[in-house]
Amino acid sequence: MDPIVSFQGVTKRYGYLSVLKELDLDVAPNEKVAIIGPSGSGKSTLLRVLMTLEQIQEGIIYVDGQPLTHMERNGALVPADERYQRSVRGKIGMVFQNFNLFPHMTALQNCMEAPMNVLGLSRQDAQARASELLEMVGLADKMQSRPNRLSGGQQQRVAIARALAMRPKVMLFDEVTSALDPELVGEVLNVIRKLGDEHNLTMLMVTHQMGFAREFADRVCFFYEGRIAEQGPPNEFFTDPKNERTRAFLSAVLEAH
Amino acid sequence: MLFDWSFALEILPILAQAAVITIEATLIGFVLALLLGLALALARMSRNPFISFPAAGFIEFIRSTPLLIQIFFLYFVFPKFGIVLPALVAGILALGLHYSTYCAEVYRAGLENVPRGQWEAATALNLAPMATFRDIILPQAIPPIIPALANYLVALFKETPLLSAIAVLELMQTAKIIGSDTFRYLEPITLVGLFFLVMSLVSAALIRQGEAWLRRRRS
Numbered sequence: 406m407d408p409i410v411s412f413q414g415v416t417k418r419y420g421y422l423s424v425l426k427e428l429d430l431d432v433a434p435n436e437k438v439a440i441i442g443p444s445g446s447g448k449s450t451l452l453r454v455l456m457t458l459e460q461i462q463e464g465i466i467y468v469d470g471q472p473l474t475h476m477e478r479n480g481a482l483v484p485a486d487e488r489y490q491r492s493v494r495g496k497i498g499m500v501f502q503n504f505n506l507f508p509h510m511t512a513l514q515n516c517m518e519a520p521m522n523v524l525g526l527s528r529q530d531a532q533a534r535a536s537e538l539l540e541m542v543g544l545a546d547k548m549q550s551r552p553n554r555l556s557g558g559q560q561q562r563v564a565i566a567r568a569l570a571m572r573p574k575v576m577l578f579d580e581v582t583s584a585l586d587p588e589l590v591g592e593v594l595n596v597i598r599k600l601g602d603e604h605n606l607t608m609l610m611v612t613h614q615m616g617f618a619r620e621f622a623d624r625v626c627f628f629y630e631g632r633i634a635e636q637g638p639p640n641e642f643f644t645d646p647k648n649e650r651t652r653a654f655l656s657a658v659l660e661a662h
Numbered sequence: 663m664l665f666d667w668s669f670a671l672e673i674l675p676i677l678a679q680a681a682v683i684t685i686e687a688t689l690i691g692f693v694l695a696l697l698l699g700l701a702l703a704l705a706r707m708s709r710n711p712f713i714s715f716p717a718a719g720f721i722e723f724i725r726s727t728p729l730l731i732q733i734f735f736l737y738f739v740f741p742k743f744g745i746v747l748p749a750l751v752a753g754i755l756a757l758g759l760h761y762s763t764y765c766a767e768v769y770r771a772g773l774e775n776v777p778r779g780q781w782e783a784a785t786a787l788n789l790a791p792m793a794t795f796r797d798i799i800l801p802q803a804i805p806p807i808i809p810a811l812a813n814y815l816v817a818l819f820k821e822t823p824l825l826s827a828i829a830v831l832e833l834m835q836t837a838k839i840i841g842s843d844t845f846r847y848l849e850p851i852t853l854v855g856l857f858f859l860v861m862s863l864v865s866a867a868l869i870r871q872g873e874a875w876l877r878r879r880r881s
């Protein structure tokens with residue numbers, strides 16, 4: 406099957422620092438990919454360039470068969486402009502480590518803003534869609550609450566509902582449980598599990614939850630210094646890592662827990 | 663020379679009429695400053711240097727020259743370029759222009775205080791730049807800067823007597839005319855001073871109340 410996301414020779418630099426180095430990565434529709442690796446290895450950057458929050462310097466990214474970073478002009482591919490990117494970006498949704506909810510809006514309004522403004526949904530339709538999603542993440546009773554009245558776990562679940570309200574084909578999760586108190590991690594992971602079952606969604610998730618990655622992902626990618634040093638199905642990956650660095654990383658992580 | 667209460671009472675209606683002009687100039691001038699200030703702030707923050715540089719230069723230039731000169735410029739020099747403005751219009755324009763540069767810096771601080779994550783969340787939701795600005799950024803940037811903006815409203819108000827220099831019939835000019843007509847300056851000038859004092863004190867109290875209210879609302 407054609408990949409829904411395809412990185413081809415992607416290089417991302419900050420000044421002289423290469424954060425992604427000629428990266429190739431294909432993700433199949435509906436695939437769940439866990440991305441792990443040491444801090445600073447480029448995991449967030451991978452998601453951020455896919456969300457078009459950062460521009461890449463070399464290579465090209467395709468989403469659902471369409472170039473994301475480039476557009477066609479007179480038969481040639483040129484860097485995409487903002488307007489073109491908006492037309493492709495809608496297929497992708499993202500959930501952030503720090504939630505980034507809109508603090509001046511209720512949970513419901515957070516989930517209605519983009520569907521109304523971007524997709525042109527009527528207020529009723531947007532509200533119906535938003536309440537359904539908030540129910541799905543277990544927040545039926547918190548719809549009228551502002552983010553500062555919600556726990557971290559609840560805020561993150563609103564953020565997931567907000568992203569889903571745009572009906573993306575690909576969801577990006579960047580360490581979405583890292584800012585949470587330990588007892589709140591479970592409720593967020595449960596919502597992600599549920600998404601995996603119910604929705605026809607491709608997911609890329611950066612995580613430090615090795616247990617969850619193992620149980621949930623179809624594939625685990627280990628990042629090291631801007632490259633994928635090793636990848637494979639979780640069972641193989643965790644029981645028999647081939648790469649020296651993977652082994653060192655896994656044993657360091659396991660020791661910490 | 664003793665304060666003549668009956669004379670003061672006599673000129674009060676005339677001064678009250680002039681006070682209307684003063685308040686009018688203040689309010690229109692300030693609305694102008696608010697709108698122009700936002701535009702200037704955005705231009706100043708633009709990533710395009712052909713927009714941000716001139717904006718920064720304009721802000722610096724206006725802030726570094728006296729308001730009185732700007733008033734004179736609009737009223738006496740503009741006609742040389744074929745732009746003839748009535749004194750009140752020139753005066754209000756100068757007030758608005760002058761204070762827009764101060765408002766612009768306040769807006770900029772407010773806008774820069776909105777966390778980057780808010781912009782990123784808006785991008786991730788594919789919101790257009792206009793909607794992002796209107797629905798996400800401004801509603802977070804404005805409340806914290808309302809007190810600072812209100813202080814400039816009071817400052818602008820207190821500078822309206824400068825319009826007397828181009829003979830706008832606001833409070834100061836009216837008081838001067840009463841003075842030169844009757845050779846009594848004590849009462850008109852005192853009354854005008856009192857008016858500014860009372861208005862400023864009332865505004866300051868209102869601003870404090872507003873600040874407290876905002877703090878409560880945000881916690």
Ligand SMILES: Nc1ncnc2c1ncn2[C@@H]1O[C@H](COP(=O)(O)OP(=O)(O)O)[C@@H](O)[C@H]1O
Nearest residue numbers: 419422424442443444445446447448449450451
């Ligand atoms: N805006 C930026 N400017 C400069 N360097 C950055 C920026 N963002 C990230 N980096 C650098 O890029 C590298 C990869 O960062 P990141 O993708 O966030 O790593 P990870 O998510 O794997 O911890 C790090 O060395 C980081 O310091």
Ligand SMILES: [Mg+2]
Nearest residue numbers: 448449450580
């Ligand atoms: Mg990261």
